[in-house]
Amino acid sequence: MPESKPVLMQGNEACAVGAINAGVRFYAGYPITPSTEVAEQMAAKLPDLGGVFIQMEDEIASMAAVIGASIGGMRTLTATSGPGFSLKQENLGFAIMAEIPCVIVNVQRMGPSTGVPTAPAQGDVMQARWGTHGDHPIIVFAPSSVYESYYLTIAAVNLSQKLRQPIIVLLDEVIGHMREKVTIPEGKLMVERSSDKTVPADYKPYDEKGITPLVPFGFGHYYHVTGLFHDQYGFPTGDPPQVERALDRIHEKLEKYRDEIVLTNYIGHKEPRVAIVTYGCTVRSARAVVKKAYWQNRMPVGLLSLQTVWPFPAKEVEELAKQADVIIVPEMNMGQLVGEVERYAGSEAKVIPLNRYDGEMISPDQISEEVGRWL
Amino acid sequence: MGNRQEILLTGAGGQGLILAAIIMAAAAVNDNKNVVQTQSYGPEARGGASMAGVIIDVDTIEYPKVTKPTVLLCMNQVSFNKYLPKVEPNCVIIADSTFVSGTYSDDYNVQLFPITKSAREIIKKEVVANMLALGVINAATNLVDRQIFKESIFQMAPKGSGELNQEAFDLGYKLFGEGAGQRINLSAESNK
Numbered sequence: 001m002p003e004s005k006p007v008l009m010q011g012n013e014a015c016a017v018g019a020i021n022a023g024v025r026f027y028a029g030y031p032i033t034p035s036t037e038v039a040e041q042m043a044a045k046l047p048d049l050g051g052v053f054i055q056m057e058d059e060i061a062s063m064a065a066v067i068g069a070s071i072g073g074m075r076t077l078t079a080t081s082g083p084g085f086s087l088k089q090e091n092l093g094f095a096i097m098a099e100i101p102c103v104i105v106n107v108q109r110m111g112p113s114t115g116v117p118t119a120p121a122q123g124d125v126m127q128a129r130w131g132t133h134g135d136h137p138i139i140v141f142a143p144s145s146v147y148e149s150y151y152l153t154i155a156a157v158n159l160s161q162k163l164r165q166p167i168i169v170l171l172d173e174v175i176g177h178m179r180e181k182v183t184i185p186e187g188k189l190m191v192e193r194s195s196d197k198t199v200p201a202d203y204k205p206y207d208e209k210g211i212t213p214l215v216p217f218g219f220g221h222y223y224h225v226t227g228l229f230h231d232q233y234g235f236p237t238g239d240p241p242q243v244e245r246a247l248d249r250i251h252e253k254l255e256k257y258r259d260e261i262v263l264t265n266y267i268g269h270k271e272p273r274v275a276i277v278t279y280g281c282t283v284r285s286a287r288a289v290v291k292k293a294y295w296q297n298r299m300p301v302g303l304l305s306l307q308t309v310w311p312f313p314a315k316e317v318e319e320l321a322k323q324a325d326v327i328i329v330p331e332m333n334m335g336q337l338v339g340e341v342e343r344y345a346g347s348e349a350k351v352i353p354l355n356r357y358d359g360e361m362i363s364p365d366q367i368s369e370e371v372g373r374w375l
Numbered sequence: 376m377g378n379r380q381e382i383l384l385t386g387a388g389g390q391g392l393i394l395a396a397i398i399m400a401a402a403a404v405n406d407n408k409n410v411v412q413t414q415s416y417g418p419e420a421r422g423g424a425s426m427a428g429v430i431i432d433v434d435t436i437e438y439p440k441v442t443k444p445t446v447l448l449c450m451n452q453v454s455f456n457k458y459l460p461k462v463e464p465n466c467v468i469i470a471d472s473t474f475v476s477g478t479y480s481d482d483y484n485v486q487l488f489p490i491t492k493s494a495r496e497i498i499k500k501e502v503v504a505n506m507l508a509l510g511v512i513n514a515a516t517n518l519v520d521r522q523i524f525k526e527s528i529f530q531m532a533p534k535g536s537g538e539l540n541q542e543a544f545d546l547g548y549k550l551f552g553e554g555a556g557q558r559i560n561l562s563a564e565s566n567k
Contacts, residue, residue, distance in 0.1 A: 008401040008410065118416055178439050179397060179412040181404045281439075288437035364438050 006183045011149040011175040012079075014182065015105055016041030018153030019077045021184075024103070025051035026074040028065035030058050030084060033117045034173040035107035038079035059084035063091035063104070070100045071225060073216025075157055079105035082124050083114060085131065092166055093132035094227045099164035099206065099250065101214065103156045106168060107176040108280075110359045119359030120173035122280055122332040128168050129310045135247060137254045139167045139261055140310040143175055144283035147182045152263075152307060159261065163253050164214055170309065172332070174281035174361055204232040208245060211253055254311055261308060264316045268294045268302030274374045275324035275349075277317060277341050279306040281361060282330050288364040289371060301371055309337060314344045321345035326374040330354040330362045350374075379432040380518055381441040384508075385458050386450025386471075388416060388425040391505035394531075396427030399509060402519045402527035403431045411439040424453065431518060446516055448508055449475055450490070459483065469511055471504070472556050486515065486555035493546060503543035506532075510547015521548075 009017070016038050019027075027042035039055070046053045052069070056062040059080055066076040080088060085106045095102055108124045110116035124131075128140045141156055143149040149171060156167040199215055205223040206212070215221045224234035229243045237243065254261060268275075268290045276286045283305040293301040304320050306313055317340075321327060327349045329338040338353040345351055354370050356362045382399065384392040393414045400412035411430045417423035428441035444462050449455035449470040455477075462468065464482045473491035488511050494504040506528060513524055528544055529537035 006404055006407075008397070008404045008412070174413070174439065177414065179400055179410075180436070180439070181408075181410050284437050284439055291437060361438075361440055363440075363442070 004184060004186045006181050008179050009146050009150075009182045009184075010037060010177065010179045011143070011146045011171060012037035012107065012177065013041050014146045014150035014184075015079070015143075015153045015169060015171065015176075016045070017184065018150040019075075019103065019157060020045055020049065022075065022154040022157035024075045024077045024157055025049060026066070026069040026076045027052070027078065028054045028056050028062045028069070028076075029078045029080065030056055030062050032081045032084045034109055034120075034176050035079040035081045035084075035105060035171075037176070038077075038105055038107070042077070059087035060091065063088040063095075066102045067091060067095050067098075067100050070095075070102050071214075071217050073214075073219070075161065076102045077105065077157070078102070079107065081107050081109050081117075082111040082127070085124060085127060089127075089131040093134060093136060095166045096132065096136045096138070096250065097134075097227050097229075098225045099214070100166070100225075101160040101164050102166050103153065103160055104166065104168050105153070105171060107171040107173060109173050110357075116359045118173070120281060120332060120361060121357065121359065122172055122282065122336070123357070124170065125309060125331070125333065125336040128170050135251075137165065137251045138310050139163075139165060139254065139308070140170050141167070141263070141307055142170045142279040142309045143307070144280055144305060145175065146178065146180045148307065149175060150182065150184060155263075159257075162211075163257060164211055165250075165253065170280065172280045174284075205234050206230060206232050206246070208232055208249060210249075210256075258311070262311060262313050262316070263307035264313045265305045265307065266302060266316075266320075267305075269298075269300045270323075271300060272302035272320075272324045273300040274326045274328065274371050275301070275320050276303045276328050276330065276367065276371070277306065277320070277337075278303070278330050279309050279337065280332075282332060285362050285364045285367055286330060289367045292364075293368070293371060299375060301375070306337075312337075312340045312344070317341055317344045318348075321348035324349050326350045326352060328352045328354055328367065328370050328374075330356075330367055330370075332356055332362060378434065379430065380446065380516070381444050382429040382431070382446040382448075382512070382518070383441050383444040383458065384427045384429075384448045384450075385454035386425055386448075387453070388423045390425065390450050391502070392425050392448075392450065393427045395505040395509055396429050398506075398528055398531045399429050399512075399519070399524075401531055402524040403429070405527050406519045406523045408519075409433065409436055411436045413439050413441070424457075426454070446512060446518070448512060450504070450508065451475065452477070459485075467515055469508070469515060471508070488550045488555060490547075490550070493550060494543060497546060498539070498543055500539065500543075503540055506540045506543035507547040507550070510544040511551050512547075513544075514548045514551035
């Protein structure tokens with residue numbers, strides 16, 4: 001693909017541009033700092049592309065509008081921050097159950113509640129996983145740069161379509177608001193729309209054999225969409241074997257496509273003594289540490305950065321734990337993903353949380369000090 | 376100063392500091408440099424403290440926040456008092472004498488210019504004080520090629536105001552050429 005000229009771009013803007021390049025033509029949302037620029041970009045760009053931008057009365061309605069537009073066959077996006085994300089949770093559960101593709105962007109700020117609206121935090125990691133009720137599968141991407149914000153949004157839109165699964169892009173105020181030099185490749189990136197495929201006359205929107213394409217309402221197939229457990233045609237059922245099978249099936253689709261979903265990146269020493277596991281803006285601080293400790297000073301230090309936080313990259317963390325004696329998990333919260341790291345690495349390595357929750361980024365010095373303690 | 380330049384633009388909300396930082400960053404991209412721009416501000420649209428940072432480097436930039444400023448701009452007294460003690464003596468400090476007065480240590484390289492006053496009296500538009508400040512900064516430090524900077528201002532300025540903003544930028548160069556204003560009074564310990 002030909003590369004265009006580098007530009008200065010903001011993380012939120014890159015998210016909006018990524019969504020548009022991936023074919024999103026419907027945005028419904030309610031503005032909230034620090035996510036508002038996503039809405040602003042969509043409002044500025046969608047009308048010219050024949051798309052739809054709606055500022056809804058609140059986040060609950062925004063999520064409902066997005067689900068409706070998806071059932072109608074559009075690629076959809078909504079963006080919010082912590083307080084609004086809470087409001088979207090019930091309808092998010094509906095979308096997961098009814099297998100309606102959509103992408104929800106949560107640009108995290110300091111909470112709980114209205115908290116410090118302009119300060120960054122990584123406090124919604126568990127809300128992204130378990131915010132909605134029931135044993136649901138979820139995919140959550142956490143970009144650590146403006147470019148990652150761009151391409152992970154594209155990945156989210158496409159995977160969401162392919163798997164008929166809602167996906168969350170978990171940004172934070174730092175990445176959402178910062179601007180940096182990026183080069184956006186030219187050309188269209190859209191994958192085949194799952195709903196374009198020809199479907200058999202006996203269309204089963206919830207075929208128990210696997211993922212069936214979503215045929216938009218109004219395109220010749222009548223089926224039922226519900227948040228109740230349903231049979232292959234979408235009609236409610238409480239039959240225990242069918243209920244169990246249905247729940248297994250929505251989880252199995254994530255397991256089957258794990259390699260496309262779980263994205264991580266390792267830099268540093270091949271056999272690190274001390275490893276860092278982190279995500280989002282904190283990756284930036286950790287990279288600065290590894291750059292100095294390993295690239296300059298050849299110390300046995302490494303960094304596993306998680307572009308995907310859910311499903312948790314268990315395999316990658318287990319493998320890292322076989323090498324490293326100590327795994328440090330810096331997070332801008334009181335310790336959320338560290339529990340998951342402990343679960344998969346705890347028997348092989350010592351897992352150390354490193355937390356900051358004053359509305360400031362964890363600095364490279366803080367990480368470096370902790371790394372130094374264990375070398 | 377090495378390759379890495381960390382610029383901190385400080386003042387009050389409404390003075391256009393974040394926009395100035397964005398334009399500086401865009402100019403650096405156009406000048407083929409790596410750049411990251413961040414900001415910190417309160418929920419208010421005007422008033423309150425505002426701070427914007429720009430890091431320019433030939434290397435890739437990991438940690439995006441300014442930690443050791445090489446250039447500091449203070450557009451009001453509060454920011455001057457707050458940030459001056461946090462910078463190293465070799466940092467280039469530019470302050471707007473329209474709002475900043477008082478004493479500071481002789482160790483610092485402080486240069487006072489009537490930034491807002493000149494925007495108000497010469498250009499008759501106080502709103503371009505931020506571009507004037509960029510002119511002074513770039514004249515003092517040569518962070519970005521002057522012509523590229525000017526073109527970037529034109530691109531980024533609101534429609535119809537490109538030339539006015541460029542004029543302000545050039546006036547910043549002129550102010551710098553005329554030299555920094557008189558130092559107010561020097562007393563070593565009052566700010567540290």
